[in-house]
Amino acid sequence: MSSGWTEPLFPLELPDAPDAGPRVIAPGAVHVPGWLSLEQQRWIVARFEEWTRGPVPLRAAVLPGGHPMSVRTVCLGWHWQPYRYTREAFDVNGRRVLDFPDWMVRLGRKAMLEAYGDAAEAARYTPDTALVNFYDETAKMGMHQDKDEKSRAPVVSLSMGDSCLFRFGNTETRTKPYTDVGLSSGDLFVFGGASRFAYHGVTKVLPGTAPEGCGLPRGRINITMRVTGMS
Numbered sequence: 366m367s368s369g370w371t372e373p374l375f376p377l378e379l380p381d382a383p384d385a386g387p388r389v390i391a392p393g394a395v396h397v398p399g400w401l402s403l404e405q406q407r408w409i410v411a412r413f414e415e416w417t418r419g420p421v422p423l424r425a426a427v428l429p430g431g432h433p434m435s436v437r438t439v440c441l442g443w444h445w446q447p448y449r450y451t452r453e454a455f456d457v458n459g460r461r462v463l464d465f466p467d468w469m470v471r472l473g474r475k476a477m478l479e480a481y482g483d484a485a486e487a488a489r490y491t492p493d494t495a496l497v498n499f500y501d502e503t504a505k506m507g508m509h510q511d512k513d514e515k516s517r518a519p520v521v522s523l524s525m526g527d528s529c530l531f532r533f534g535n536t537e538t539r540t541k542p543y544t545d546v547g548l549s550s551g552d553l554f555v556f557g558g559a560s561r562f563a564y565h566g567v568t569k570v571l572p573g574t575a576p577e578g579c580g581l582p583r584g585r586i587n588i589t590m591r592v593t594g595m596s
């Protein structure tokens with residue numbers, strides 16, 4: 366019971382060797398465990414701390430039903446609110462969000478190359494927004510599609526801090542079939558192609574599982590880079 370992995374082992378995909386290569390979870394959906402080094406993770410966590418200082422703070426987006434999400438988010442490039450992108454955070458303080466960093470474009474391209482192995486596709490990939498989510502130990506994210514982008518380019522996801530159970534489903538329904546994947550600190554997950562509009566969510570954060578030295582002793586950060594297709 367001390368491992369933190371309290372879910373049944375099947376169909377949970379356990380992270381094994383940290384340097385295990387890419388695994389295809391569904392067509393177009395690839396999980397790369399342990400992709401970022403601890404040093405890279407720490408560096409990104411330090412950037413996260415800068416982003417949360419503004420101009421737009423970390424905030425829980427309010428869903429149309431009036432309930433705030435349990436996850437808190439800060440955006441880069443374009444600000445997302447349910448369910449659209451704008452340059453200014455009208456639902457927070459009206460300020461324009463930080464520019465999308467060049468280093469993150471480069472990281473997105475490296476991620477694409479790692480996941481799909483197609484150098485030309487990777488070189489073309491130019492994400493222009495990132496939703497940077499912070500999960501405390503009770504936060505979750507319900508099953509949803511990322512479909513507010515006008516582009517079908519893949520979504521690149523990076524995780525730091527505590528592990529979580531990430532549920533990756535199908536494009537038709539919020540329910541089965543899905544695969545539960547353990548996403549740990551440093552993991553990469555890319556979904557594009559036939560999986561670009563698959564439902565997915567975070568069912569549980571596993572407190573106390575952040576590795577020593579990742580820069581985030583508790584809680585979980587997830588960055589999803591996307592191409593808005595907007596200008």
Ligand SMILES: O=C(O)CCC(=O)C(=O)O
Pocket residue numbers: 496498506511522531548565566567587589
């Ligand atoms: O936290 C995650 O791993 C997923 C986040 C997500 O699906 C989103 O921000 O749309």
Ligand SMILES: [Fe+2]
Pocket residue numbers: 509510511565
């Ligand atoms: Fe999503």
